[in-house]
Amino acid sequence: MNSGITPDYLDAVLAHVAASPSRDYEALVQELRATFPGRHISVCGADDVSPRLASAAGNPVCEIYYVATGEHCLSLTNDLAAATGIVVALRDDED
Numbered sequence: 001m002n003s004g005i006t007p008d009y010l011d012a013v014l015a016h017v018a019a020s021p022s023r024d025y026e027a028l029v030q031e032l033r034a035t036f037p038g039r040h041i042s043v044c045g046a047d048d049v050s051p052r053l054a055s056a057a058g059n060p061v062c063e064i065y066y067v068a069t070g071e072h073c074l075s076l077t078n079d080l081a082a083a084t085g086i087v088v089a090l091r092d093d094e095d
Contacts, residue, residue, distance in 0.1 A: 004039065043088045049089045065089060
């Protein structure tokens with residue numbers, strides 16, 4: 001499956017989040033979905049993601065993780081081939 005999630009896509013999302021003044025999860029997810037349509041995007045806090053899972057990309061503002069859709073459930077994955085979207089996990093200012 002070609003998810004269209006490429007290094008350039010991840011870089012664009014990272015740059016957008018870094019430049020976004022909003023740290024409100026709902027406002028940011030709506031902004032990201034409008035800017036990057038066609039893929040599942042969620043936003044959460046970095047502490048909501050297991051430290052055992054490696055991020056696909058990151059910067060000082062956030063980490064990006066792959067999301068897979070299977071058997072009617074969403075799950076985080078390290079497998080790009082299985083990815084259907086991303087989760088943007090915002091770092092706390094204290095991180």
